[in-house]
Amino acid sequence: xxxxxxxxxxxxxxxxxxAKPGKTLPAEKVTFVVEETxxxxxxxxxxxxxxKEAIARGSAAIxxxxxxxxxxxxxxxxxxxxxxxxxxxxxxxxxVEKACGHELRILSGDEEAAFIGEALKCDPALSHLDSFSLLxxxxxxxxxxQFLNGRLRDAQSLQLGSVxxxxxxxxxxxxxxxxxxxxKISNYVNECWLASKFPANSSPSEVAVLTGGAAKHLAxxxxxxxxxGGLRFEEFRKIAHHIxxxxxxxxxxxxxxxxxxxxxxxxxxxTLEASLNHLGCERLYFTxxxxxxxxxxxxxxx
Numbered sequence: 001x002x003x004x005x006x007x008x009x010x011x012x013x014x015x016x017x018x019a020k021p022g023k024t025l026p027a028e029k030v031t032f033v034v035e036e037t038x039x040x041x042x043x044x045x046x047x048x049x050x051x052k053e054a055i056a057r058g059s060a061a062i063x064x065x066x067x068x069x070x071x072x073x074x075x076x077x078x079x080x081x082x083x084x085x086x087x088x089x090x091x092x093x094x095x096v097e098k099a100c101g102h103e104l105r106i107l108s109g110d111e112e113a114a115f116i117g118e119a120l121k122c123d124p125a126l127s128h129l130d131s132f133s134l135l136x137x138x139x140x141x142x143x144x145x146q147f148l149n150g151r152l153r154d155a156q157s158l159q160l161g162s163v164x165x166x167x168x169x170x171x172x173x174x175x176x177x178x179x180x181x182x183x184k185i186s187n188y189v190n191e192c193w194l195a196s197k198f199p200a201n202s203s204p205s206e207v208a209v210l211t212g213g214a215a216k217h218l219a220x221x222x223x224x225x226x227x228x229g230g231l232r233f234e235e236f237r238k239i240a241h242h243i244x245x246x247x248x249x250x251x252x253x254x255x256x257x258x259x260x261x262x263x264x265x266x267x268x269x270x271t272l273e274a275s276l277n278h279l280g281c282e283r284l285y286f287t288x289x290x291x292x293x294x295x296x297x298x299x300x301x302x
Contacts, residue, residue, distance in 0.1 A: 011040025
């Protein structure tokens with residue numbers, strides 16, 4: 001059976017998905033591997049730059065994942081916001097190609113959104129949804145993709161990634177995220193939304209679908225009832241504020257958030273809260289079928 005490998009180079013992590021054709025779906029997971037690299041950390045300069053240590057860290061991780069995908073019939077390596085926005089992106093591309101012998105493709109914001117839209121067709125749990133806003137929050141950017149009656153209506157990539165905002169706005173990520181810092185994040189996020197193509201209360205329905213690392217770890221802490229019926233926004237807000245009120249070690253202990261991600265988790269929650277409030281979303285669903293599945297589906301059926 002044909003299998004494909006997709007390496008997704010994000011700001012916070014670099015991930016490998018090995019997939020095969022599903023019986024009823026375009027692609028289904030065979031193997032999933034995550035490398036915590038955080039190449040987007042500190043990219044707050046003007047222009048933003050991926051530092052030399054991050055380039056070395058990232059290219060070495062990609063080389064390991066390429067070896068893990070050696071038995072795949074085809075392999076595609078794609079990069080998103082951290083590499084896309086870096087002024088020295090070509091230096092990173094050259095380092096990756098030297099380390100593993102494969103080309104690195106940098107996706108535009110529109111390409112990234114289109115692949116995420118295709119990925120949703122791989123999630124049977126969302127087959128009942130036809131009009132909603134999808135928010136894919138990563139380390140470097142937040143992709144907003146809106147669907148109306150099953151068709152993609154609009155999409156935009158916003159520079160609201162959790163690593164990016166935490167680097168810019170939060171001095172100490174180990175202590176609770178107090179109300180003043182939450183307000184700082186909320187104000188920044190709101191300004192970004194007001195400058196976007198999505199006005200207030202512009203969601204095609206009250207439903208939002210959340211994906212990305214923060215959404216995945218939040219979903220793992222929820223009950224089956226909350227996931228199946230959709231999480232009410234007010235319930236999400238309470239959970240988000242509780243997470244923000246905890247120091248880093250308690251975030252790990254109480255919510256099972258990986259230690260490597262717990263420092264930026266409150267920033268992610270504050271970003272999602274402000275974003276959902278702006279769009280007017282009241283019921284939340286979660287999916288793990290994001291960019292990688294969209295790329296895999298294209299490789300499998302091309």
